[in-house]
Amino acid sequence: MPITVQIPTALRRHTEGVGSVTCAASNLGELFSVLDERFPELKPHLRDDKGQIRRFLNIYVNEEDIRFLGGPTYAFQEGDEVLLVPSIAGGTE
Amino acid sequence: MSHYELWCRECGRTWGNQPRSICDDCFSPLEVAYDYDALKASISRERIAQRSPNMWRYSELLPLPQGFEPRLPVGFTPLFQAPRLAEKLSGTAAAANLYIKNDAVCMPTLSFKDRVVAVAISQAKAFGFDTVSCSSTGNLANAVAAHAAREGLKAWIFIPSDLEPAKILGTNVFGAKVVRIAGNYDQVNRLCSQIADEHRWGFVNVNLRPYYAEGSKTVGFEIAEQLGWRLPDNVVCPMAGGSLIVKIKKAFDELIKLGLVEPKEVKFFGAQATGCSPISTAVKTGSSEIEPQKPNTIARSLAIGNPADGHYAIKTIKNSGGWSEDVGDPEVIDSIRLLAETEGIFTETAGGVTVGPAGKLYRQDRILPEETTVLCITGNGLKTTDVLAGVYQTERPIAPKLAEFEAYLRRTLDVAEVPGVIAAAEEAAEVGA
Numbered sequence A: 001m002p003i004t005v006q007i008p009t010a011l012r013r014h015t016e017g018v019g020s021v022t023c024a025a026s027n028l029g030e031l032f033s034v035l036d037e038r039f040p041e042l043k044p045h046l047r048d049d050k051g052q053i054r055r056f057l058n059i060y061v062n063e064e065d066i067r068f069l070g071g072p073t074y075a076f077q078e079g080d081e082v083l084l085v086p087s088i089a090g091g092t093e
Numbered sequence B: 001m002s003h004y005e006l007w008c009r010e011c012g013r014t015w016g017n018q019p020r021s022i023c024d025d026c027f028s029p030l031e032v033a034y035d036y037d038a039l040k041a042s043i044s045r046e047r048i049a050q051r052s053p054n055m056w057r058y059s060e061l062l063p064l065p066q067g068f069e070p071r072l073p074v075g076f077t078p079l080f081q082a083p084r085l086a087e088k089l090s091g092t093a094a095a096a097n098l099y100i101k102n103d104a105v106c107m108p109t110l111s112f113k114d115r116v117v118a119v120a121i122s123q124a125k126a127f128g129f130d131t132v133s134c135s136s137t138g139n140l141a142n143a144v145a146a147h148a149a150r151e152g153l154k155a156w157i158f159i160p161s162d163l164e165p166a167k168i169l170g171t172n173v174f175g176a177k178v179v180r181i182a183g184n185y186d187q188v189n190r191l192c193s194q195i196a197d198e199h200r201w202g203f204v205n206v207n208l209r210p211y212y213a214e215g216s217k218t219v220g221f222e223i224a225e226q227l228g229w230r231l232p233d234n235v236v237c238p239m240a241g242g243s244l245i246v247k248i249k250k251a252f253d254e255l256i257k258l259g260l261v262e263p264k265e266v267k268f269f270g271a272q273a274t275g276c277s278p279i280s281t282a283v284k285t286g287s288s289e290i291e292p293q294k295p296n297t298i299a300r301s302l303a304i305g306n307p308a309d310g311h312y313a314i315k316t317i318k319n320s321g322g323w324s325e326d327v328g329d330p331e332v333i334d335s336i337r338l339l340a341e342t343e344g345i346f347t348e349t350a351g352g353v354t355v356g357p358a359g360k361l362y363r364q365d366r367i368l369p370e371e372t373t374v375l376c377i378t379g380n381g382l383k384t385t386d387v388l389a390g391v392y393q394t395e396r397p398i399a400p401k402l403a404e405f406e407a408y409l410r411r412t413l414d415v416a417e418v419p420g421v422i423a424a425a426e427e428a429a430e431v432g433a
Helices: A009-014 A028-038 A040-046 B036-042 B045-049 B055-061 B083-090 B113-126 B139-151 B165-172 B185-198 B209-214 B217-226 B243-257 B278-285 B310-320 B329-343 B349-363 B402-413 B419-432
Strands: A002-006 A020-024 A057-061 A081-086 B004-008 B014-016 B030-034 B079-081 B098-102 B131-135 B154-160 B177-181 B234-238 B267-273 B323-327 B373-377
Touching: A002 A028, A009 A040, A020 A028, A028 A040, A081 B185, B030 B209, B036 B055, B055 B217, B079 B217, B083 B098, B083 B329, B083 B349, B098 B217, B113 B131, B113 B139, B113 B209, B131 B139, B131 B185, B139 B154, B139 B165, B154 B165, B154 B185, B165 B177, B177 B185, B209 B243, B217 B243, B234 B243, B234 B349, B243 B267, B243 B310, B267 B278, B267 B310, B267 B349, B278 B310, B278 B323, B323 B329, B323 B349, B329 B349, B349 B373
Parallel strands: A002 A081, B098 B373, B131 B154, B154 B177, B234 B267, B234 B373, B267 B323
Antiparallel strands: A002 A020, A057 A081, B004 B014, B004 B030, B079 B098
């Protein structure tokens, strides 16, 4: 089912400037597969070596943090808007 | 060439100086790094001591633009012993070494956020922004609005709609544009990340964040200097986004690195409200990652369910041998009153959140009475008076007559006669004779 993913500016140099992608994916795992295939350079920026979502990347579905919706088990609904938003931390330690 | 620049701790890439908070290469947060070897030659206790009592006395260790001239005496708030509070918290009169670092009186908007904003605004001007902005739980809103007014910048402030009225008013008054968002802070913050992506504004806690966060270090510098250039054994710090506790640690590390204080292992203790405790929950359960929460607490200045620096705060606490505790809302109120009644300091809810867990830490023997312990009080009680509504009854007024007052006194003290008053009356009669 079609969902839309918004790519933040910081990641667009890995997507040839593309800021929004509409695709069919039923969950987060499938969405990552779609993005991996279309933008191979983006892959390491979304997940670490172990395949975990990067610590400083937040994923929202229609304004809600996906972790409150069940994370990887959440089934996308038609028309969902997915936001990839970097977490703005101060660093150190 | 400046003596600092942005770098990524995770991948090591340097980014010079620009309004940016994320490493494009690895998506990790950027941090300000300094040339400490160069600083060693130019900084000393004596030089610092000659400067005005405000946070700018540590300017070498802050990322300030070249030629920066401070226009406000921010910081250098009082640090003082709190023996009466110590006795209550520890249950022993021996706890003479408890100190309060009182940012409830920080210039100009009565919270520690004046420190971070002062640094961020200096960079906003250097980068040529005409508009500054932030997402805020209140204190930051006040600080950005006030500093922007003083510097002649426009301010757009984004807040959760349920903020305390005093914090909204205390932003409006500076002429800032206040945008209320129907959502919690985490939602406001996420929106601001998106806005910062689209608009060329200086968001103090988004694209200026690495510089902004450095301002928090001045709390640590001041604690060390005010203790006579030594480090305490323990620091108890309230946590929202988790940045302050991390930056106080960085401040202590820098002072050690520059030879300004003797090396010491300081324990860091984080305090949260139980209704929003993602960091303390992680510490208590031994997790190194944050599980986000939906905040539900009267401590709205700390109501951040997905703390950006949570991961770093957990590491700071664990690596120092410290701990984290939290208290429920009723104990937050009790703790505000306890601090006020024992030491004469009126703090906001975040201060209640600091004092309450400090008591728990004493009772758990994680903090010992003989150790030098500093409680960071970060905000002023006059901004959150709404949480005390109903705690004190408004009494019926009495007539302006001495007899009325005497009756009132007997009624209030529930005695037939008031010995002190009678004695004073007799003494007055004797003097008159």
